[in-house]
Amino acid sequence: MSETHDPARAGLLVIDDNGNFRFQDGLGARADVQERLKGLRGQLRTRRLFGVELDGVRYTVLGWRGADATLFLIHRGKREDTLLDFIGSVDFAYSILNHLVSSPYEGMTVVDHEAKVRFISPVHEGFFRLGTGEAAGKPVTEVIENTRLHEILRTGKAEIGRVQEMRGVTRVVSRIPIVEGGVVVGAIGQVMFKAPEQLQQLSLEVNRLRDEIAQYKRELTGLRTRSTGIEQIIGTSDAIRQLKADIAKVAPLDVPVLLIGESGTGKELVANAIHSLSARHGRPMVMVNSAALPASLAESELFGYEPGAFTGAERKGRKGKFESAHKSTLFLDEVGDMPLDLQVKLLRILQDGVFERVGGEQQRFSDFRLVSATNRDLGQMIQSEKFRLDLYYRISPVTLRLPPLRERLEDIPAIVQGFLAGLSSRNRNNVRFVDDKVYGYLQSLKWPGNVRQLLHEVERAAIFSDGTTIRVEDFRPSALPGMPSVAIPAPSAPPELAAAPGAAPGQAADMRSAVGTVEESLIRDALKRNDGNKKRAAEELGISRSYLYKRLRAIEAQG
Ligand SMILES: Nc1ncnc2c1ncn2[C@@H]1O[C@H](COP(=O)(O)OP(=O)(O)OP(=O)(O)O)[C@@H](O)[C@H]1O
Numbered sequence: 001m002s003e004t005h006d007p008a009r010a011g012l013l014v015i016d017d018n019g020n021f022r023f024q025d026g027l028g029a030r031a032d033v034q035e036r037l038k039g040l041r042g043q044l045r046t047r048r049l050f051g052v053e054l055d056g057v058r059y060t061v062l063g064w065r066g067a068d069a070t071l072f073l074i075h076r077g078k079r080e081d082t083l084l085d086f087i088g089s090v091d092f093a094y095s096i097l098n099h100l101v102s103s104p105y106e107g108m109t110v111v112d113h114e115a116k117v118r119f120i121s122p123v124h125e126g127f128f129r130l131g132t133g134e135a136a137g138k139p140v141t142e143v144i145e146n147t148r149l150h151e152i153l154r155t156g157k158a159e160i161g162r163v164q165e166m167r168g169v170t171r172v173v174s175r176i177p178i179v180e181g182g183v184v185v186g187a188i189g190q191v192m193f194k195a196p197e198q199l200q201q202l203s204l205e206v207n208r209l210r211d212e213i214a215q216y217k218r219e220l221t222g223l224r225t226r227s228t229g230i231e232q233i234i235g236t237s238d239a240i241r242q243l244k245a246d247i248a249k250v251a252p253l254d255v256p257v258l259l260i261g262e263s264g265t266g267k268e269l270v271a272n273a274i275h276s277l278s279a280r281h282g283r284p285m286v287m288v289n290s291a292a293l294p295a296s297l298a299e300s301e302l303f304g305y306e307p308g309a310f311t312g313a314e315r316k317g318r319k320g321k322f323e324s325a326h327k328s329t330l331f332l333d334e335v336g337d338m339p340l341d342l343q344v345k346l347l348r349i350l351q352d353g354v355f356e357r358v359g360g361e362q363q364r365f366s367d368f369r370l371v372s373a374t375n376r377d378l379g380q381m382i383q384s385e386k387f388r389l390d391l392y393y394r395i396s397p398v399t400l401r402l403p404p405l406r407e408r409l410e411d412i413p414a415i416v417q418g419f420l421a422g423l424s425s426r427n428r429n430n431v432r433f434v435d436d437k438v439y440g441y442l443q444s445l446k447w448p449g450n451v452r453q454l455l456h457e458v459e460r461a462a463i464f465s466d467g468t469t470i471r472v473e474d475f476r477p478s479a480l481p482g483m484p485s486v487a488i489p490a491p492s493a494p495p496e497l498a499a500a501p502g503a504a505p506g507q508a509a510d511m512r513s514a515v516g517t518v519e520e521s522l523i524r525d526a527l528k529r530n531d532g533n534k535k536r537a538a539e540e541l542g543i544s545r546s547y548l549y550k551r552l553r554a555i556e557a558q559g
Contacts, residue, residue, distance in 0.1 A: 009027075009075070010026050010073075010076065011024075011026035011028035011029070011033065011072075011074040012024065012025040012026060012028045012071070012072070012073060012074070013028030013033070013034060013074070014069050014070070014071050014072075015034075015038060015069060016069040017068050017069065019038065026074070027054070028074060036052060037052075037063075037072045037074075040052075040072070041065075043063075044064075044070065047063075047092075048062060049062055049087050049093055049094040050091075051088040051090060052088075057076060058085070058088035059074050059075065059088055060075045060084050060088045061074050062075075076088070101119070102122050104123050106121075106123075106192055107121050107124030107127060107191040108120070108121040108124065108188060108191075109140065109144060109189040109191075110186060110187075110188050110189075111140045111150070111186055111188075112186045113183075113184065115139055115141070115153055116140065117136055117137065117138050117140050119136070120135050120136075120143070124191060127166070127167065128143065128166075128167070130143070144166065145165070146165055146166060147164075148164075152187040153184055153186070157177065158174070158175065159174065160176075161173075162175070164191075166191075171191050171192065172191070172192045173189055173191045174189070175188070175189050176188050176189075229272040229273035229274075229276040230244055230273040230277065232273070233269055233270065234411065234414050235408060236410075237407075237410050239403035239408045240403070240411060243402065243403065247270060247273050247274055247400070250274065250400070251273070251274045251275075251277035251278045252278055252279065253398075254280075255369075255398055256350070256370040256398070257274060257371045257397075257398045257400060258371075258373070258374070258396035258398070258399045259271065259371065259372070259374075259399075259400050259402060260375075260399060260402065261373070261375060261401060261402025261403070262402075262450055263375050263449065263450060263452070263546075264405075264449050264450030264542065264544065265402040265404055265405070265450045265451065266450075266451055267333065267373040267402055268331070268333065270400065270402060271287075271329070271331040271333075274371055275331070275369075275371070278369065283327055283328035285330075286321050286329070286330050286331070287330075287331045288301070288321045288331070288332050288333065289545060289546070290334045290335055290338040291333075291334035291545065291549050291550070292534070298339070298342055299345070299358055300320065300357075300358045301320060302320050302321050302322055302342070302345075302346075303355050303358055304317065304318050304319045304320030304323050304358065305318055305320075305359050306357045306358065306359040306362075307359075317359075320357065322349055322355060322366045323357075323366050325368035327368070328368060328369070329370075329371055330368045330369070330370050330371070331371050332370060332371070332372040332373070333545075334375075334544075334545075334546040335372040336374035336375075336376030336381060337376070343387070343388045343391050346391060347388065347390060347394060350370065350391075350394045350395070353366055353368075370395060375546075378392055404447070404450055405451055405454060406447050409443040412443055412454065413434075413439045415451060415454060415455075416438075416458050419455050419458055419459075420432055420458065420470075423459065423462065430467055430468050431467060431468060431469070433468055433469040433470070434469065435469055435470065435472065438471065438475075442457075449542035452539060456540060456541075456542040460475075461474035461476075462474075519551060526540050526541050534552075
């Protein structure tokens with residue numbers, strides 16, 4: 001027996017306007033069913049489909065109101081018949097279906113197997129300026145611009161989330177074939193009316209997330225390949241091993257560190273290593289060279305300034321070094337060269353992190369970790385009241401002493417080799433070998449200019465070498481301090497310029513001025529070669545930047 005003729009699964013009932021049952025069949029003949037259906041007549045104005053439960057089973061009821069009677073069709077679909085199950089199970093199924101075909105956010109076009117329009121939802125009709133039902137029976141290609149529903153009938157393949165231009169706007173559409181018994185009988189096109197804007201937002205969001213992921217990837221690669229900086233400190237001497245161990249211990253502690261060491265002993269290198277091993281390594285370390293700060297600009301450089309703070313100031317004002325170092329490390333090089341009035345201000349910001357920009361009263365806050373460095377004898381400076389004792393306590397909870405090269409001559413071969421490897425890859429030259437005698441020769445020198453000077457001498461020797469191997473003969477008598485073949489005293493040790501015992505006062509003065517003249521011309525030449533770049537000039541000369549600045553100020557003062 002077929003499902004529709006099974007009286008237990010289906011039924012028919014006609015009720016006239018006086019409430020009499022005019023026709024009954026199957027389930028429609030049951031008295032309880034008749035009473036239930038009678039009660040549904042009042043709802044027919046708003047809905048036609050009902051879900052009714054009889055004996056614990058859901059039935060679908062279709063109601064139709066005629067001139068003087070109402071017809072009810074009762075049907076129990078199979079559980080797998082999703083639509084009937086849906087109608088039978090959801091009391092407001094009619095409203096939902098109604099919403100689906102008339103939603104203002106989603107238009108629908110239904111075509112039959114000949115690609116003729118069978119239905120267009122109201123919003124879609126409105127969009128195409130069609131009257132209700134006006135397009136029915138017309139080929140879809142004549143009604144909808146850029147449609148592909150006819151293609152869907154041919155291919156039988158759904159196209160989901162495609163972009164379609166219609167009436168000058170971009171819409172997102174889905175095209176779905178409708179298959180009955182393995183045959184494509186029609187197709188539905190669905191258009192999302194709000195989607196482009198939402199899609200744009202979504203794509204912006206996706207782009208933002210993509211950028212974020214790319215950034216994390218970069219950081220991850222950085223983390224994986226990150227040279228901690230500590231590897232850059234070359235040497236296996238006891239002194240360097242101890243220094244590296246101390247750096248590793250101190251770096252994560254977030255306490256201020258004072259680095260004490262002669263010029264060129266690697267204070268900047270150590271500051272970098274501390275920063276990169278600290279929790280603050282995500283932001284770049286900010287560097288300040290106190291000796292390089294002209295007195296007039298020092299304050300605004302360090303603390304920043306508010307708009308209009310002084311003539312020539314940037315319109316929007318500017319952040320100072322302390323502010324820039326927020327959540328990072330501030331490397332204060334040559335802290336011993338800081339003028340006393342700035343020392344007071346530095347003390348305040350170190351006490352509570354608070355400061356004001358030049359020309360402003362608003363209190364600002366910066367959370368930086370201080371690493372300072374000096375090649376000066378701070379103890380002596382404190383005694384002669386050139387450096388504040390309270391500031392000294394603030395900057396030196398941990399003090400690391402950097403050993404001079406003369407105390408670790410055994411590191412020279414490794415430093416030279418490391419340097420040559422870097423040099424040959426940078427300059428693409430082939431000077432990679434060092435004659436064995438060279439190390440003995442280099443270890444016999446005094447190195448007042450420390451590693452910087454060593455590197456400088458090796459670089460010069462590489463120029464004079466045969467192009468592959470450096471030999472002792474390639475080291476030219478240096479015009480720089482501390483080298484045995486030159487009679488010029490070290491500029492970093494001015495007291496040595498004092499008259500030697502037994503020398504006539506006039507001789508000492510002549511010597512001083514001769515040295516001064518040689519230095520001046522060396523400095524001028526180096527600046528010229530390095531296009532005025534003081535850092536590079538100092539590197540080349542093997543002197544500290546602070547000494548270079550000092551000499552430049554002296555030269556300027558002489559006119
Ligand atoms: N242990 C080391 N291993 C490798 N290179 C080093 C070492 N120490 C110093 N250098 C190199 O020597 C040069 C000078 O180092 P750096 O600028 O860190 O010294 P500094 O103590 O800060 O000098 P200054 O006091 O003159 O500013 C740099 O090129 C640095 O890379």
